[in-house]
Amino acid sequence: MRFLSNPCKLHPTNKMVLCCKKCQKAICAICTTKEHEGHGFLDIEEVCTEKFRARFEDIRNIRDNVLPQSRVNLAESQRITKKTKDNIGDMKRIMMEKATRLKELVDTILTESLQELQTYEVPAVSGAENQEEKMVGYVSRMENVLEQYKTSISSENSEKFLSDMKKTPTVILDPIPALATANLSPFTFSEGELRKADIRKQFGSLQKSTEREKS
Ligand SMILES: [Zn+2]
């Protein structure tokens, strides 16, 4: 690399072949005894060549080392960003699926339980209603008998009393129907304990992945 020297602006007959150490600018030989006296001087060609080499080295380093490695790291960091977002997105999706599945299972259990209960509900209710009907009939019959008996003893005339008694013969009383309360609804609902920790176990939970990331 060769550098050309321009004429000095202050002393146009001289070319600027020197570099002032203090001012770091091109000067001519006359300048060294005037404006730049005592500043210290170097050969301008050597200074320029040295600065050129240093700058050229910087350019080569950035172009050949710094930028290529930076671009590799940029690509890697972009990959990491995408992977991070994908991982979190996957976790959200799985959580939603688990929650949906849990709700579905609860609905299924409720439906099955109601269906099972219904198979007992019809016979249990109709059995209880039959028994109630039987008791209504029995009470009603006993009330009639009571009224007839009371009427039959209302006369103080012996002839009339005997005739009334004849009209209302003694009824053989049926025994009071026994109640079958215990057998009509032989089922109870045994409640389960709903604990958040148990549901959480079924659902899953977040874990810190310290080891997994290194593989
Ligand atoms: Zn000069």
Ligand SMILES: [Zn+2]
């Ligand atoms: Zn100077």
